[in-house]
Amino acid sequence: MSAALAPEGKTFYIETFGCQMNVHDSEKVAGVLMARGYRPVDSHQEADIILYNTCSIREKAAQKVFSRLGAFRKARSAENKIVGVLGCVAQQEGERFFERAPQVSLVCGSASYAQLPELLAQLESGNRRVTGLDLDTEDCFETEFTRRDNPFRAYLTIIEGCDQRCAFCVVPMTRGPERSRPGAKILAECRRLLDGGYTEIQILGQIVNAWQDPSPARWSFAELLARIAELRGLRRVRFTTSHPRYFTPEIVQAIDSHPVLCDQIHLPVQAGCTEVLARMLRGYSREEYLEKIHCIRAARRAISLSTDIIVGFCGESEEDFEQTVSLMAEVEYDQVFSFKFSPRPNTAALGFVDTVPEEEKARRLALLQEAQRQIQIRRNAALVGQTLEVLVEGYQVRLGQAVGRTTSNRVLNFPGKPADVGRYLNVKVTSAGPNSLVGERIGD
Numbered sequence: 001m002s003a004a005l006a007p008e009g010k011t012f013y014i015e016t017f018g019c020q021m022n023v024h025d026s027e028k029v030a031g032v033l034m035a036r037g038y039r040p041v042d043s044h045q046e047a048d049i050i051l052y053n054t055c056s057i058r059e060k061a062a063q064k065v066f067s068r069l070g071a072f073r074k075a076r077s078a079e080n081k082i083v084g085v086l087g088c089v090a091q092q093e094g095e096r097f098f099e100r101a102p103q104v105s106l107v108c109g110s111a112s113y114a115q116l117p118e119l120l121a122q123l124e125s126g127n128r129r130v131t132g133l134d135l136d137t138e139d140c141f142e143t144e145f146t147r148r149d150n151p152f153r154a155y156l157t158i159i160e161g162c163d164q165r166c167a168f169c170v171v172p173m174t175r176g177p178e179r180s181r182p183g184a185k186i187l188a189e190c191r192r193l194l195d196g197g198y199t200e201i202q203i204l205g206q207i208v209n210a211w212q213d214p215s216p217a218r219w220s221f222a223e224l225l226a227r228i229a230e231l232r233g234l235r236r237v238r239f240t241t242s243h244p245r246y247f248t249p250e251i252v253q254a255i256d257s258h259p260v261l262c263d264q265i266h267l268p269v270q271a272g273c274t275e276v277l278a279r280m281l282r283g284y285s286r287e288e289y290l291e292k293i294h295c296i297r298a299a300r301r302a303i304s305l306s307t308d309i310i311v312g313f314c315g316e317s318e319e320d321f322e323q324t325v326s327l328m329a330e331v332e333y334d335q336v337f338s339f340k341f342s343p344r345p346n347t348a349a350l351g352f353v354d355t356v357p358e359e360e361k362a363r364r365l366a367l368l369q370e371a372q373r374q375i376q377i378r379r380n381a382a383l384v385g386q387t388l389e390v391l392v393e394g395y396q397v398r399l400g401q402a403v404g405r406t407t408s409n410r411v412l413n414f415p416g417k418p419a420d421v422g423r424y425l426n427v428k429v430t431s432a433g434p435n436s437l438v439g440e441r442i443g444d
């Protein structure tokens, strides 16, 4: 591997699409580039290397990179630049990318990011086209170079890839097999983050609770959470995304015993009807999912719940859909991310008949979103009068408002000052909408 540094003054720009794992992967890629002497810039016009970190979860997301590349090809500024594509569409399309977009010279999936320094060295030494597409890996993307974009909340990946085979989902094909990082390495990274001034850590994995300590210590995911929570200097820990199949009562017990573990769980249900869940190959029934919810609701602290839902999956009847709406009414989520089913390459569902017409998918989506809006209006209104601790994440100059986030992951705006950013403050809720709260500061 060449250790040569980038030619002097070379710059790069990364645009990221999709999930938090992608956002964090881009932070690590940026770190690797900077360690090689590249300088980050804020726009593709200024950059010598342009990287798109892509998302392939739904067709619309996957199209974004092609429309970017199309617009870019027409621009005069495109000359003499290195253009690379990373992430899930890179993995999915592989070498075909070079035909669809001839200006691309690097195609690299997330399972090959450990090879990125080598691939960059090949580009620097004049290679026109390089790829990192091997999926058969036991490696995680380990790098000491990470350029974290948020000064308070640090993302930290503990497990990469996915071994589930949900019928709708492209992720196992684009991110490769599950690889867990050793517990001791994770704790050491947390310690470094806290020493560097971060107070909130967000633990990431496609299925974060499928994490299994590969080292002889064999900690469970709940044990890992507890050990992280005991680190000094830490104020908040969140983790995402949990799969219901691996969601154990021990996770709830860990939250109960460690106040720094936030009052928030994201537990995608996808559908409320057992037959649809079986066709989706989710590995649980409606009843089994609801048991997990009851376990969370029985915690000593109120834990806020969010979920992902797909409407219009192959064969979903009107009655099946109504079961999803009734499950939402029963659980009363604090937030729901909902999507129309979109057939994806190389998934089992591609062999099923996509029975629900587009307009019907849209109708179901709108209906579900309105039902959830009403639930959120009610649940947020119940918080008026309460005093909640927020981490102040931003400040809106025009409105003179500080933007805080509660442990339950709600946005709580209040009159504040720029210097509040990064602080933990108590704020009394004075009014509530479906998506955020408004309040006033309590104390000095």
Ligand code: 5AD
Pocket (backbone or CB within 6 Å): 057, 058, 168, 169, 170, 268, 270, 308, 309, 310, 339, 340, 341, 342, 343, 344
């Ligand atoms: N169509 C629509 N939504 C999908 N998701 C995953 N695959 C698809 C698909 N083919 C949704 C799921 C998942 C979220 C990240 O995206 O709800 O939890």
